[in-house]
Amino acid sequence: MKPAWIDRSSLSLDLSVGPLSFPDQAPIAKRAHHTNPMHVQGSSLKKDETEDLEAKLSRMSEENKKLSELLGAMCTNYSTLRSQFFDFMSTSPKELGSISPSRKRKRESLETVGFNDKTYERTDSFSNRVESLSSEDSCKRLGEDTKPKITKVYVKTDPSDSSLVVKDGFQWRKYGQKVTRDNPSPRAYFRCSFAPSCPVKKKVQKSAEDRSVLVATYEGEHNHGHPSQNEVTHGAYHNGSVPCSVSINSSGPTITLDLTKQGPRPPVGRASRDIESPEFQRLLVEQMASSLTKDPNFTAALVTAISGRILQHPSA
DNA sequence: CGGTTTTGACCTGCGC
DNA sequence: GCGCAGGTCAAAACCG
Numbered sequence: 001m002k003p004a005w006i007d008r009s010s011l012s013l014d015l016s017v018g019p020l021s022f023p024d025q026a027p028i029a030k031r032a033h034h035t036n037p038m039h040v041q042g043s044s045l046k047k048d049e050t051e052d053l054e055a056k057l058s059r060m061s062e063e064n065k066k067l068s069e070l071l072g073a074m075c076t077n078y079s080t081l082r083s084q085f086f087d088f089m090s091t092s093p094k095e096l097g098s099i100s101p102s103r104k105r106k107r108e109s110l111e112t113v114g115f116n117d118k119t120y121e122r123t124d125s126f127s128n129r130v131e132s133l134s135s136e137d138s139c140k141r142l143g144e145d146t147k148p149k150i151t152k153v154y155v156k157t158d159p160s161d162s163s164l165v166v167k168d169g170f171q172w173r174k175y176g177q178k179v180t181r182d183n184p185s186p187r188a189y190f191r192c193s194f195a196p197s198c199p200v201k202k203k204v205q206k207s208a209e210d211r212s213v214l215v216a217t218y219e220g221e222h223n224h225g226h227p228s229q230n231e232v233t234h235g236a237y238h239n240g241s242v243p244c245s246v247s248i249n250s251s252g253p254t255i256t257l258d259l260t261k262q263g264p265r266p267p268v269g270r271a272s273r274d275i276e277s278p279e280f281q282r283l284l285v286e287q288m289a290s291s292l293t294k295d296p297n298f299t300a301a302l303v304t305a306i307s308g309r310i311l312q313h314p315s316a
Numbered sequence: 317c318g319g320t321t322t323t324g325a326c327c328t329g330c331g332c
Numbered sequence: 333g334c335g336c337a338g339g340t341c342a343a344a345a346c347c348g
Contacts (some may be wrong), residue, residue, distance in 0.1 A: 176341080178338065179341095180338070
């Protein structure tokens with residue numbers, strides 16, 4: 001079962017700080033525009049411009065300082081929230097049973113969810129939009145049939161990168177590759193090779209809509225712990241990848257959770273209590289902001305946006 | 317040398 | 333029953 005708060009998949013977190021407000025900038029710009037150079041000596045005009053630039057520089061420095069402080073605060077909360085996510089995700093139901101070999105294809109076609117109405121997101125190496133089918137709809141069907149948990153993860157990659165590799169911390173062995181009819185990109189089949197008895201399979205294929213997006217479909221659930229929590233913590237995630245991340249794209253901000261990470265199981269009560277608490281909600285928001293600030297692509301976009309804002313305030 | 321990847325062949329379900 | 337398409341197998345190649 002998925003808690004209500006996770007159902008806010010379209011949760012839009014407006015982290016934008018809005019137009020950079022420089023209270024005294026408009027008058028400055030206005031003054032500069034309305035000053036007739038014909039009536040002003042060149043030296044005083046240059047002096048005005050210099051003062052304007054200095055004032056702007058100091059404002060920018062202050063803004064930069066504030067943002068740096070904000071970033072630091074966000075980062076300190078990141079690890080806390082991540083561990084709480086591990087706690088929660090490890091309490092999700094795992095008793096969905098195994099799928100019978102027959103009627104596999106038909107069932108999957110019913111279960112898989114469309115991509116067109118979804119947005120995806122990116123971070124550096126492993127980030128994702130997860131569509132867990134252990135949600136409400138699939139729960140309704142649980143009484144009728146048992147089936148493995150199917151999770152879809154969207155990973156933004158370099159379009160020129162032909163490798164079908166999704167780093168998720170687990171150890172996978174490729175056992176097949178196939179070109180499917182509906183997608184010119186080949187689909188790769190992986191099995192979890194960490195534990196011989198692990199039933200989890202993974203299919204990875206580039207999205208037909210956007211070839212820069214890898215679609216990883218996880219089938220089943222690992223019957224073992226994560227190969228190495230440290231590996232995950234200090235490996236993939238440190239490349240800017242986090243189990244919870246935020247993206248901004250044409251569809252607007254999107255929050256995505258990596259539901260494939262599994263940590264040690266904590267008591268159920270604790271996890272639910274944490275999630276419902278205002279503190280958890282606050283940490284969630286902070287985590288999202290942290291994810292954004294850790295993404296070099298986002299920061300680059302932010303710099304561009306800020307630069308654009310500055311240029312929109314003509315002062316010369 | 318053992319584990320992984322590649323890739324063509326084979327198996328199975330589904331629609332007609 | 334047949335053809336199609338997705339999924340899996342397994343031998344060979346590859347790699348550290």
